[in-house]
Amino acid sequence: MLLHIQPIKRKVLYRYTFTVNVRRDFDGDEIEQRFEEVCRKWEPKFGCKPSCQPWGAGGGDVPYLFSITVEEPIKLIEFRNDFYKDIIRITEPTKR
Numbered sequence: 001m002l003l004h005i006q007p008i009k010r011k012v013l014y015r016y017t018f019t020v021n022v023r024r025d026f027d028g029d030e031i032e033q034r035f036e037e038v039c040r041k042w043e044p045k046f047g048c049k050p051s052c053q054p055w056g057a058g059g060g061d062v063p064y065l066f067s068i069t070v071e072e073p074i075k076l077i078e079f080r081n082d083f084y085k086d087i088i089r090i091t092e093p094t095k096r
Contacts (some may be wrong), residue, residue: 014073016080020063022091028054028062031090035064038086045079046070 022031035052043049048069050087055065070076 011071014070014076016068016070016076017065018084019055019063019065020039020087021063021089023061026091030036033079035066035087038083038090041086042079045083047072050083 032052032054039050040051046068048071050066050068052064052066068076068080068083088092
C-alpha cells in the first residue's frame with residue numbers, strides 16, 4: 001500500500017518581548033485594564049493582539065511582560081516604538 005502524505009505548511013512567527021515596571025501604588029486592576037485596551041488597539045496593526053501579564057513581584061515595582069507576535073518582522077520595526085509609547089503613557093505618574 002502506497003501512502004501519500006501531504007507536507008505540512010508552517011508559518012514563521014516573530015516575537016518581541018519587553019518588560020515594563022509599574023509602581024506598586026498604581027491600582028493593579030485599572031492598570032491591567034488599560035494595558036488590555038492598548039493591546040486591543042494595536043491588534044489590527046500587528047495582525048495579532050499583543051499580550052501582557054504580570055511577571056513576578058520585586059522590590060518596589062511590579063514587572064509586566066509584553067509580547068508582540070507577528071508574521072512579518074517589518075511590523076515590529078514599524079510599530080513597536082509607538083506601541084511602547086502608548087504603554088509608557090499609562091505608567092507615568094499623574095502630573096499634579
